[in-house]
Amino acid sequence: MxxxxxxxxxxxxxxxxxxxxxxxxxxxxxxxxxxxxxxxxxxxxxxxxxxxxxxxxxxxxxxxxxxxxxxxxxxxxxxxxxxxxxxxxxxxxxxxxxxxxxxxxxxxxxxxxxxxxxxxxxxxxxxxxxxxxxxxxxxxxxxxxxxxxxxxxxxxxxxxxxxxxxxxxxxxxxxxxxxxxxxxxxxxxxxxxxxxxxxxxxxxxxxxxxxxxVIDFEAIRRSGIRIGADPLGGASVSYWGAIRDAYGLDLTVVNERVDPRWAFMTLDWDGKIRxxxxxxxAMASVVAQAGSYDILTGNDxxxxxxxxxxxxxxxxxxxxxxxxxxxxxxxxxxxxxxxxxxxxxxxxxxxxxxxxxxxxxxxxxxxxxxxxxxxxxxxxxxxxxxxxxxxxxxxxxxxxxxxxxxxxxxxxxxxxxxxxxxxxxxxxxxxxxxxxxxxPAYERVDAPANAAQKAALGRLDGDSIAATELAGAPITAKLSHAPGNGAAIGGVKVETADAWFAARPSGTEDVYKIYAESFRGADHLAEVQAEAKRIVDAALGS
Structure with a gap:
């Protein structure tokens, strides 16, 4: 951070x-x-x-x-x-x-x-x-x-x-x-x-x-709720006003500025404007206005x-x-x-x-x-x-x-x-x-990764995972293909009855991502994350 x-x-x-x-x-x-x-x-x-x-x-x-x-x-x-x-x-x-x-x-x-x-x-x-x-x-x-x-x-x-x-x-x-x-x-x-x-x-x-x-505007209008929408300087900037006018909503466009530098943004986790x-x-300035609206939203x-x-x-x-x-x-x-x-x-x-x-x-x-x-x-x-x-x-x-x-x-x-x-x-x-x-406690961690590291991570499969336990629980699945359609996931997912982690390279930035979740609380999530890194490192031979 x-x-x-x-x-x-x-x-x-x-x-x-x-x-x-x-x-x-x-x-x-x-x-x-x-x-x-x-x-x-x-x-x-x-x-x-x-x-x-x-x-x-x-x-x-x-x-x-x-x-x-x-x-x-x-x-x-x-x-x-x-x-x-x-x-x-x-x-x-x-x-x-x-x-x-x-x-x-x-x-x-x-x-x-x-x-x-x-x-x-x-x-x-x-x-x-x-x-x-x-x-x-x-x-x-x-x-x-x-x-x-x-x-x-x-x-x-x-x-x-x-x-x-x-x-x-x-x-x-x-x-x-x-x-x-x-x-x-x-x-x-x-x-x-x-x-x-x-x-x-x-x-x-x-x-x-x-x-x-696709949306029940009559229910929204009848309720009288106050809506705030922040386009974050993006392409939806004129859409929100048009939606307000078309459907008679109590909707405020809280930021109508468009600046290709995004000078009005707060910095993301890594110090970048994103x-x-x-x-x-990134949403810190928007969240600060939460008390003024029943629903406040942001878009990229x-x-x-x-x-x-x-x-x-x-x-x-x-x-x-x-x-x-x-x-x-x-x-x-x-x-x-x-x-x-x-x-x-x-x-x-x-x-x-x-x-x-x-x-x-x-x-x-x-x-x-x-x-x-x-x-x-x-x-x-x-x-x-x-x-x-x-x-x-x-x-x-x-x-x-x-x-x-x-x-x-x-x-x-x-x-x-x-x-x-x-x-x-x-x-x-x-x-x-x-x-x-x-x-559930859930977190995604991003870390820098070069092209070679991302490629190696993308080639991992379930068979390359030698571990039989994750954070004290038996591993129930080691996936390199998605259950829904059998497509390769470009990484791995490891599951237990109450927790899982997945590791995959980003397709858009020079980072890799480890996702993890536990239904046994934040401390157990930390254990899952630590073991996830060890398991992935071992599979990569690093």
């Missing part, structure tokens, strides 16, 4: 936006250098222009690769494109548009030149493809330009195919390989043209108007993550809120299939397992990455999909798909619906779950 974690950023913490954008155009990547290649993690290619990992050549090549991929897949409809508030997002969108227009791709940008949240782009793709008349013109797909909650110096570039969610590894591997091939070839084969005019689409209007089919609404350090830069603050509990642990959201939804959505499953990533809390069992619902446990929930959300066989990192989405009232990417705005609005319908805050409802099922 950095000594200044949770304190306001100072001038020395801020990026030089002009230098960052200049480096985007001036620095040229060398594809023979691993750190300068196009690499898609769990949510697209990310990097910084200052380290020659997110520059104009990366976006030229990656966009051309996406054009070729969609052509090979027979995708002939429009491509929706949107960007968040990071400093590198606007130049990257300009670069991408040059390539898309140069390849004669029909492309739709925001009608009001506004920022576009990730869920609004997913919603646009699905809305087009679910309309038979539109679909007859060709399936749509999209590009969202965002590094999500990453620091201000970072950029991100993500492809969403016609299902509206994050592209799977087959698609991203092909796109990355082709992009690197284009960079190595001096960008020969990249077509560009000045976009004199492109079509527009009202992302905000379409998304906000359709929210009535727009993570699930971090008590592309609004695919949520943070829920209550006057009685402060910032909720994302796992706690997911468990409450699941119990509420599966008790208040009669239009969902009776066999609709509860989707969770295998590093999410086991409290969700116990809630699922009490509801008589099937638990569908998948690896980290929201892409795994896409098929179930599309066909309605999964009612809710959520990640411990504060990302989730769920079905409409009628059991049909809403978004197939994470929707932080939706989950924030759900917190208001929960408060309005039950008369209790989500943190009060979590306390009731604790009384029924026990009080």
């Amino acid at each position: 950095h000594e200044r974690a949770g304190t306001p950023a100072t001038e020395s913490d801020l990026i030089d936006v002009e230098a960052l954008v200049r480096a985007y155009y001036e620095l040229k990547p060398d594809a023979s250098v691993p750190g300068q290649r196009v690499v898609f993690g769990t949510s697209g290619h990310r990097g910084s222009s200052l380290t020659t990992s997110f520059n104009e050549h990366h976006i030229l090549a990656t966009t051309q690769a996406i054009v070729e991929y969609r052509a090979a897949q027979g995708i002939t409809g429009p491509l929706f494109i949107g960007a968040d508030t990071h400093a590198l997002s606007a130049p990257a969108q300009t670069t991408a548009l040059d390539v898309l227009v140069g390849n004669q791709v029909r492309v739709l940008v925001d009608e009001y030149d506004d920022y576009v949240p990730t869920p609004a782009l997913s919603h646009a793709i699905l809305t087009w493809n679910n309309d038979p008349a539109k679909r007859a013109e060709g399936e749509a797909d999209g590009i969202v330009i965002t590094p999500s909650h990453n620091p201000p110096q970072d950029g991100g570039f993500k492809y969403n195919p016609p299902h509206g969610g994050p592209a799977d590894s087959d698609a991203t591997s092909w796109i990355a390989a082709r992009a690197n091939e284009l960079i190595e070839g001096g960008l020969r084969g990249v077509l560009q043209a000045e976009p004199s005019a492109v079509e527009t689409y009202d992302f905000r209007g379409a998304y906000v108007a359709d929210l009535a089919n 727009m993570d609404p699930s971090s008590r350090n 830069a592309d609004a695919d993550r949520h943070g829920i603050v209550t006057p009685d509990g402060g910032l909720m642990n994302p796992n706690h809120y997911l468990a409450v959201a699941i119990e509420f939804l599966f008790s208040h959505r009669d239009g969902w299939r009776p066999d609709a499953a509860i989707g969770k990533t295998l590093v999410s809390s086991s409290m969700i397992d116990r809630v699922a069992a009490s509801l008589g619902r099937r638990l569908w446990e998948v690896p980290v990455g929201f892409k795994w929930f896409v098929p179930g959300l599309v066909d309605g066989s999964v009612g809710f999909g959520g990640e411990e990192s504060a990302g989730a989405s769920f079905l409409r009232f009628d059991g049909t798909v809403w978004t197939t990417d994470k929707d932080g705005i939706l989950l924030c609005l759900l917190a208001a619906e929960i408060r309005a319908v039950t008369g209790k805050s989500p943190s009060e409802l979590y306390a009731e779950l604790v009384e029924r099922f026990g009080d």
Whole structure:
């Protein structure tokens, strides 16, 4: 933990936006250098222009690769494109548009030149493809330009195919390989043209108007609860006011500032500026206002993550809120299939397992990455999909798909619906779950890791774990593949009856993550964490 974690950023913490954008155009990547290649993690290619990992050549090549991929897949409809508030997002969108227009791709940008949240782009793709008349013109797909909650110096570039969610590894591997091939070839084969005019689409209007089919606004309005929403300087900044006006809510946008330096933020755990609404350090200034609202929320830069603050509990642990959201939804959505499953990533809390069992619902446990929930959300066989990192989405009232990417705005609005319908805050409802099922202690620890260390950790499997006990209890499972769909988890998970840990490399930052949970209290959790490190070190031979 950095000594200044949770304190306001100072001038020395801020990026030089002009230098960052200049480096985007001036620095040229060398594809023979691993750190300068196009690499898609769990949510697209990310990097910084200052380290020659997110520059104009990366976006030229990656966009051309996406054009070729969609052509090979027979995708002939429009491509929706949107960007968040990071400093590198606007130049990257300009670069991408040059390539898309140069390849004669029909492309739709925001009608009001506004920022576009990730869920609004997913919603646009699905809305087009679910309309038979539109679909007859060709399936749509999209590009969202965002590094999500990453620091201000970072950029991100993500492809969403016609299902509206994050592209799977087959698609991203092909796109990355082709992009690197284009960079190595001096960008020969990249077509560009000045976009004199492109079509527009009202992302905000379409998304906000359709929210009535997934959130009970009448209950929220009737309750009169006070809602505060902080976009944390991100892409949802104009969406919250539009939601307030459309549905007549007592809702205050507590921070309408957009600053690519994020000078108004408090520092995260490691002393960096990071727009993570699930971090008590990054959300410190928001939490300080908790007493002024019945529900106070935060979103990250592309609004695919949520943070829920209550006057009685402060910032909720994302796992706690997911468990409450699941119990509420599966008790208040009669239009969902009776066999609709509860989707969770295998590093999410086991409290969700116990809630699922009490509801008589099937638990569908998948690896980290929201892409795994896409098929179930599309066909309605999964009612809710959520990640411990504060990302989730769920079905409409009628059991049909809403978004197939994470929707932080939706989950924030759900917190208001929960408060309005039950008369209790989500943190009060979590306390009731604790009384029924026990009080798990959960923590994720991040630590620096280089590429070689991350690769070694990603190759671990259950057979490489020699231990038979974890913190005094027999090990009941050593997993390298997710129980829900059998997919490799890119690490390991070790379980006992009352505790577990999972170790995996980050797909977006140079860190590795050890997740651990115990239903036997904080002291036992510390034992689990200590033994987890020893077990992993032994398996890695270090």
